[in-house]
Amino acid sequence: MLHPLHTRPGDWEKAQDNPDLRISLYTGPSTDAPDKKWEDKICSPRYELFLHDEEAESSDEAVNWTRSNLEHCCSSHPECNLEEPNWGLPTRVLDLGESNRALTSDVKLYVTHNEQEEYLSLSHCWGSEPELRPLETTTKTLDEFQDRICYDNLTKTFQDAVVFTRKLGYRFLWIDSLCIIQDDGDDWMREAGAMASIYKNSVFTLAAASSSDSGGGLFRKSNPDIRLGHPNQQKGMQSAARQFSNPSFFEYRPRPNGMSREKPVPEESSPLFQRAWVFQERILSRRVLYFTPLELVFECRVSNNTESGSSWIDSKPKKAFLSVYDNISPAEDISHLWHQLVADFTQLQLTMEKDTLPAMAGLARRFLQRSDSANPSSYFAGLWRGTFIDDMHRTASHHTKDKPQRINSGIPTWSWARSDDPKCYIQGRIIAYL
Numbered sequence: 001m002l003h004p005l006h007t008r009p010g011d012w013e014k015a016q017d018n019p020d021l022r023i024s025l026y027t028g029p030s031t032d033a034p035d036k037k038w039e040d041k042i043c044s045p046r047y048e049l050f051l052h053d054e055e056a057e058s059s060d061e062a063v064n065w066t067r068s069n070l071e072h073c074c075s076s077h078p079e080c081n082l083e084e085p086n087w088g089l090p091t092r093v094l095d096l097g098e099s100n101r102a103l104t105s106d107v108k109l110y111v112t113h114n115e116q117e118e119y120l121s122l123s124h125c126w127g128s129e130p131e132l133r134p135l136e137t138t139t140k141t142l143d144e145f146q147d148r149i150c151y152d153n154l155t156k157t158f159q160d161a162v163v164f165t166r167k168l169g170y171r172f173l174w175i176d177s178l179c180i181i182q183d184d185g186d187d188w189m190r191e192a193g194a195m196a197s198i199y200k201n202s203v204f205t206l207a208a209a210s211s212s213d214s215g216g217g218l219f220r221k222s223n224p225d226i227r228l229g230h231p232n233q234q235k236g237m238q239s240a241a242r243q244f245s246n247p248s249f250f251e252y253r254p255r256p257n258g259m260s261r262e263k264p265v266p267e268e269s270s271p272l273f274q275r276a277w278v279f280q281e282r283i284l285s286r287r288v289l290y291f292t293p294l295e296l297v298f299e300c301r302v303s304n305n306t307e308s309g310s311s312w313i314d315s316k317p318k319k320a321f322l323s324v325y326d327n328i329s330p331a332e333d334i335s336h337l338w339h340q341l342v343a344d345f346t347q348l349q350l351t352m353e354k355d356t357l358p359a360m361a362g363l364a365r366r367f368l369q370r371s372d373s374a375n376p377s378s379y380f381a382g383l384w385r386g387t388f389i390d391d392m393h394r395t396a397s398h399h400t401k402d403k404p405q406r407i408n409s410g411i412p413t414w415s416w417a418r419s420d421d422p423k424c425y426i427q428g429r430i431i432a433y434l
Contacts (some may be wrong), residue, residue, distance in 0.1 A: 279341075279345050
């Protein structure tokens with residue numbers, strides 16, 4: 001039932017439209033019992049109760065929750081501590097300054113000397129419109145940014161990342177648009193090739209999972225479907241009902257036929273996971289902290305955890321990649337894993353078709369490091385010398401994109417990367433994620 005004293009406009013209509021939602025409210029503080037707490041019960045296959053906190057994600061509670069998960073992972077998961085020997089800071093990082101600086105103080109671009117220091121990285125959507133593009137380092141701004149980058153000139157996502165990194169106690173942050181010289185082709189190719197090491201050796205990656213451009217920010221408020229009772233005046237929180245987190249938020253591509261719906265509804269899917277460049281960022285990172293519309297999600301190579309404790313994320317793609325780090329998995333399984341990665345990657349959106357192979361370069365480099373010879377000539381435009389024939393046993397996916405096929409004439413016709421249409425491998429030559 002909905003108590004008339006504790007509802008907002010529209011709540012009755014929502015309850016009427018959702019007959020499977022049953023809510024019971026019990027009285028809270030009164031003159032005789034001023035300390036009595038509000039009690040709510042819910043019975044629904046689609047809704048859950050949660051405490052709505054307007055400042056939850058940016059609060060110290062979020063920082064403490066993140067730090068707790070990080071400490072547990074560092075102490076309990078050896079698979080997540082496979083740093084490269086002698087790897088220090090990337091070529092350039094944002095220097096956030098000493099720990100006693102104000103959270104919103106200016107930053108600067110620092111050219112490193114391979115110092116053995118810890119750093120965080122950021123995964124974000126750039127935005128398709130020119131006016132939404134993030135602040136970038138160019139040959140003209142390089143010297144200026146090494147002296148100072150005004151905090152107010154940073155986009156909202158970058159500002160949030162700076163503040164959150166400072167709250168966690170880290171000094172250095174890697175952001176692609178600022179740490180790679182965008183109009184220097186040689187620098188861009190060199191740093192793109194180092195992407196595997198950059199994400200792998202970062203302590204963890206902050207993922208702006210709910211923002212379609214760099215102006216959206218990390219922290220997205222959870223808008224409760226139905227508010228319940230009175231807010232806690234001391235903490236500013238209020239009981240509320242909301243629909244359960246949707247696993248399709250983390251899906252890379254349309255669901256196969258036979259599922260409840262053929263593909264995720266656009267507004268239910270993370271804009272970040274529709275971008276091809278982000279694919280390797282998630283796979284290569286040891287740990288990722290996702291800022292979703294409902295809650296923070298911490299994912300590492302071994303497991304994942306959410307603020308609510310509900311396990312609604314599919315981490316199979318990330319866990320499967322662990323086989324690339326060992327010397328136990330059969331070569332055939334590694335080959336099949338590459339096919340699966342290609343199939344998933346080609347479902348995603350890429351602004352520039354020339355970026356197809358660079359956006360997979362980090363993953364390819366890690367596969368190359370696993371091979372006995374580590375010979376760069378064993379990798380040909382997305383295919384491998386030892387499995388070249390198998391790598392060609394692919395076909396166009398039955399799932400199609402909205403835009404027509406684009407052709408990259410600079411890539412051989414036998415490569416899956418020549419066109420940007422979705423690919424899949426012939427049935428029987430591909431296995432599910434391990």
